[in-house]
Amino acid sequence: MKKFDKFVVNALGRKVPTIVNGKEMVPFMGVGKHRPTGHKAAAPIVSAADFPADGNKTLPDLKAALVKAGLKDGMTISTHHHFRNGDVLAVQIFDIAKELGVKDLVWFPSASFPCQEPLIKYLEDGTIHHIEGSMNGALGRFASYGKMAGLGVLRSHGGRYQSVQDGEVHIDIAVIAAPTADAFGNATGDRGPAACGLLGFALADSQYADKVIVATDNLVPFPCIPWQIQGNNVDYVVVVDQVGIPEKIVSGTTEITRSPDRLFIAELTAQFCEEAGLIYDGFSFQAGAGGTSLSIGVYFAEILKEKGWKAAFARGGSNKYLVEMLEQGLTKFILDGQTFDLEGVRSMRENWNHVNTSPFTSYNYHGKGFFGSFVDIVILGATEVDINFNANVVTHSDGLLLHGIGGWQNTLFGKCTILPIPLFRDRIPVILDEVTTITGPGELIDVIVTERGIAINPKRTDLLEKVKGSNLPIKTIEELQAEAEAICGKPKKAKVDENEPIAVIKWVDGTIIDTVWRVEPN
């Protein structure tokens, strides 16, 4: 199997391989340009005659289930990340694989977290061939130095659904960690000792994998309602001591920012949205989990309250601030992709209008539309932006692959995408001539808000028109770049080997938008 082969230059001028881990790839062709053909993938047809008539699919433990599922060399094993840094199953799965002497597995998580650092030893000893999914922190560093046998393949949440649906990735065995489940395999994330909210990231896995294992530490009598994951797609159920560490489900920033600079950026962003007429009775928004984003959400809530308006829906990552808006009637719905704190979990359990969504519903680009495309205001982060508004969320300026894509690419399709970012971090300018890795094309990024001014994408003449004559500090992106460089100097390009890819970044349609290169160790 060729790790990579022959490079071509894609529509954004980036050098990308045409073969990745033995599979042919399509280079990025422009937003909406690649049209898929053929039919969706489909799981094998099975007969209920081969499943227990009494509905009891339990097996003694995870090892028994993996063996029964036929775990063998070269298989693709999927997990989900709703437990975030409190996941315990991924490492157990590969401990078992190692014990059984199984090799060359592909790990296909919906995201990875620092708690999975112990998997490095299995990447080293050949138990795991490569990771298809985000590689944060230690795993990313390991891959960045060229130590992974295969190439990493990073996808957005929607892209992950798309790849499974389209048959680009075939999951042999899916392991679904479920805070509550019944013996038939129906499962929910919204209750139980390790409640994490929802299980939407595992939906594709449950629908398309050959074998599906549900692990739970809270087995309830049939029926487990809600059945976020349907037992009719599940082969085996195992009861484990602990399915995830609930305290660690909460990760990332969960409080609004107190930094004056960031608060200023937040206020400026909210002011921009108001003056550009983006906030109205019945608007919708998505603000992320960071301190700045949370603050912007709070400003939105204040504007709604003042005007006597209601949002049609807020897209979550839910948190206590969004839940407060819901329970105060400031938004009619929360459409939630993952709960970021325990208030989010509670609300999802208690409020009918706090809705459990999945990447299929929210983000799948190869569906008949997805609601991410009609969210009015989308607040996002970025590690770097370039003067063409292309943005990076996966690598740092030193070239190291340290973050996953999450839903970031998918949300770019919203009606107005805004990146509230500082002009520089650690004296390194954030606006560059060229970003280290293009994760999202500039044509989809509308506004950059910094502490020294706001740059609007010249393509958005409508927005430029709307804020004309306002007292907002509107500048060109080149002006913002020049201000940063006047203070910090011109930033250096990352020292990477542009003949040695270590990972590729998929666009939402399965094409390759950019390549991540090997970093020379210092």
Add this chain to the structure above:
Amino acid sequence: MKKFDKFVVNALGRKVPTIVNGKEMVPFMGVGKHRPTGHKAAAPIVSAADFPADGNKTLPDLKAALVKAGLKDGMTISTHHHFRNGDVLAVQIFDIAKELGVKDLVWFPSASFPCQEPLIKYLEDGTIHHIEGSMNGALGRFASYGKMAGLGVLRSHGGRYQSVQDGEVHIDIAVIAAPTADAFGNATGDRGPAACGLLGFALADSQYADKVIVATDNLVPFPCIPWQIQGNNVDYVVVVDQVGIPEKIVSGTTEITRSPDRLFIAELTAQFCEEAGLIYDGFSFQAGAGGTSLSIGVYFAEILKEKGWKAAFARGGSNKYLVEMLEQGLTKFILDGQTFDLEGVRSMRENWNHVNTSPFTSYNYHGKGFFGSFVDIVILGATEVDINFNANVVTHSDGLLLHGIGGWQNTLFGKCTILPIPLFRDRIPVILDEVTTITGPGELIDVIVTERGIAINPKRTDLLEKVKGSNLPIKTIEELQAEAEAICGKPKKAKVDENEPIAVIKWVDGTIIDTVWRVEPN
């Protein structure tokens, strides 16, 4: 296309065609004997780039949507029957097809009702080639006299899901009547002026059809929650004046019986269940909609109340009696496949534990199990039973095809299936040497309860053992048959032409369990 070809004798000794409407068929091989191979069907991969970014999929009317969906000769058009006898769309669809001059369509309803009698003219003029689905009353009579161009294909609700999932039936265009929907196509049945409860019968259609049209008379702002049907599967949305006639959603018997004979049968059935130990704290049951079944449910409720027990779940067809049980805490859940009255609709909207299910969840035999197989007590009807416990629900003793299968075949997999039936109807005995049409194999039918005694299937030695020594009137089925014949005489066989099939009856695994033959008009 050959309407039918070559007959073989299946595992139940019934003569069945090997070709139906040009497609090869598999004869029934015995319960659980036919093992499917291959992969499920899959819809074409599409791109969100081809759908409106603002999520607005509305078109002016049903005709515009059918034209845009590419309606043409020979296509298969599906509809659902949650409006029961209040459906208005099916006739409109074929009125439009006729207007457009489209021919040879296959109508694939989840069930048909008397209100669709106007379709006979389209069966006559070639607009519709044949019906794959139940044919009740006038449509059944029309088919029975050999007047339909193609052969009818009758499937259970679960079999319909299975056939779509397995690719036996490819739906070109699905039209989903939705009491409430948004412009993106998310739809629900539990609210709106024509609320009918749920839309589970349309689930397969939404997932597998090439083109999906949602019609509604209650368009709400996005998001329509619950989204029983997901807009991500929907192509077009049309607003119509009236999507269904709500008063006619309620059909069939909705009150407990007052007939002394039937009340006696109901009481005897409940007594049998109690003495055989089938009712316990945490048991589950399904009782149908007829007056006798409703009465049995009321007896079950009384037993639970008296003992201080709770059912784990009641399988509906929901109605006011089940809702009362739910709201009094006598059952933890209602798992509902279709609401039979407006109390059912209200409860589904208001009670989180009144759960909307689909044939995928409840009945699909080609899934990883289905919950129908572990319902403790299943109460069913039949037009005829034979001394081998085979039963008929589709034809009458005169050979006329007058009923659909519904979920009847699927529920036979329950732990104890009981048919409470009168010993004769209109002086025609119900227990025969051979039923006119085998709809369900005797090995899955456990108990026959009549006003003159109870026959237990000799295979169920466990049940025979349990009621030994009780004062229940246990008899053999031959004894019951003899009693009926002593009163009414030996019944005559239907006058049918056993070389001229007019329809086939599919088993839950897609094989053919029996043939319906042409009836000579009197």
